[in-house]
Amino acid sequence: MSVALVALSHSPLIGLNDPAQEVLDEVDHAVAGARAFVQEYDPELVVLFAPDHYNGFFYGKMPPFALATGALAVGDFGSAEGEILVDHEAADAIAKGVLERDIDLTISARMVVDHGFVQPLEMLFGGIQSVPTVPVFVNGVAAPLGPVRRIRQFGKALGEAAARLDKRVLFLASGGLSHDPPVPILEGAPPRVAEALILGNPPTPEQRARGEQRVVQSGIDLAAGTSTRKPLNPVWDNEVLDIVASGDIEQFDGWTNEFFEAQGGGSSHEVRTWIAAYAALAATGSYELQSRYYRAIPEWVAGFAVTTAK
Ligand SMILES: O=C(O)/C=C/c1cccc(O)c1O
Numbered sequence: 001m002s003v004a005l006v007a008l009s010h011s012p013l014i015g016l017n018d019p020a021q022e023v024l025d026e027v028d029h030a031v032a033g034a035r036a037f038v039q040e041y042d043p044e045l046v047v048l049f050a051p052d053h054y055n056g057f058f059y060g061k062m063p064p065f066a067l068a069t070g071a072l073a074v075g076d077f078g079s080a081e082g083e084i085l086v087d088h089e090a091a092d093a094i095a096k097g098v099l100e101r102d103i104d105l106t107i108s109a110r111m112v113v114d115h116g117f118v119q120p121l122e123m124l125f126g127g128i129q130s131v132p133t134v135p136v137f138v139n140g141v142a143a144p145l146g147p148v149r150r151i152r153q154f155g156k157a158l159g160e161a162a163a164r165l166d167k168r169v170l171f172l173a174s175g176g177l178s179h180d181p182p183v184p185i186l187e188g189a190p191p192r193v194a195e196a197l198i199l200g201n202p203p204t205p206e207q208r209a210r211g212e213q214r215v216v217q218s219g220i221d222l223a224a225g226t227s228t229r230k231p232l233n234p235v236w237d238n239e240v241l242d243i244v245a246s247g248d249i250e251q252f253d254g255w256t257n258e259f260f261e262a263q264g265g266g267s268s269h270e271v272r273t274w275i276a277a278y279a280a281l282a283a284t285g286s287y288e289l290q291s292r293y294y295r296a297i298p299e300w301v302a303g304f305a306v307t308t309a310k
């Protein structure tokens with residue numbers, strides 16, 4: 001058994017509302033570094049922690065986290081659509097190991113996922129059928145959220161369970177850091193929106209296109225300085241990165257959900273994917289960061305970071 005980690009931000013606006021070429025080159029360089037790290041490590045299994053953006057998980061039943069034994073990508077924002085290559089046997093073994101460690105885990109035999117899962121697989125592995133994966137949903141948008149320590153405890157239990165597999169495992173986190181895109185909120189939503197958030201009826205192509213255009217516009221506004229939403233917060237983002245670099249991720253236990261939101265905006269809870277993945281990595285021993293990249297990219301509505309660790 002061995003373990004390694006890549007954590008990176010995602011944005012559905014990549015390729016749809018891009019920053020200047022020099023920024024794109026910088027990001028490409030950071031992602032290429034992560035890709036080289038992964039190629040050298042040559043994982044036999046990827047445990048992928050990612051959020052959902054009301055494409056697969058709805059208020060009809062909203063778990064704090066869930067593990068997939070099978071998964072289907074919806075193809076939002078031009079991301080790949082179809083079945084993800086899931087290692088069913090490994091997923092089953094990890095699920096049992098987490099449950100044995102007193103964490104009540106939701107299982108999905110056909111998890112519906114979106115760009116949050118697909119983008120890192122495309123960026124690092126060239127597609128969603130390239131590497132055996134165990135997809136793990138981490139709720140990062142749908143209030144109420146439990147305390148941050150709970151997601152760390154879940155990550156730790158999962159790391160211990162994954163360590164029992166005789167495999168080279170890569171923990172891969174997708175999300176964050178500070179960002180406040182126009183993701184809908186159930187409380188106070190008009191009845192039609194509330195129904196969609198609860199029932200999750202698939203949107204018509206026109207509805208999906210309108211929703212995606214609203215997100216694109218939020219990137220245009222943020223970059224132009226005309227947005228009414230929370231700005232990106234590079235100082236807070238670097239605090240997050242300092243904590244993961246320190247190896248002492250229990251420091252996150254002292255951060256309230258209100259603090260996350262005030263500092264990093266409504267979708268900064270996606271950092272939970274990082275906390276779970278780093279806790280999984282730390283479960284079997286101390287680790288060291290191998291690389292760290294950060295840039296606030298308003299065009300993508302993303303405090304955008306890439307880290308590798310082992
Ligand atoms: O509305 C969505 O589906 C997602 C929006 C978004 C925008 C920028 C960065 C992210 O992580 C997002 O989820």
Ligand SMILES: [Fe+2]
Pocket residue numbers: 010051053116175176267270
């Ligand atoms: Fe997201």
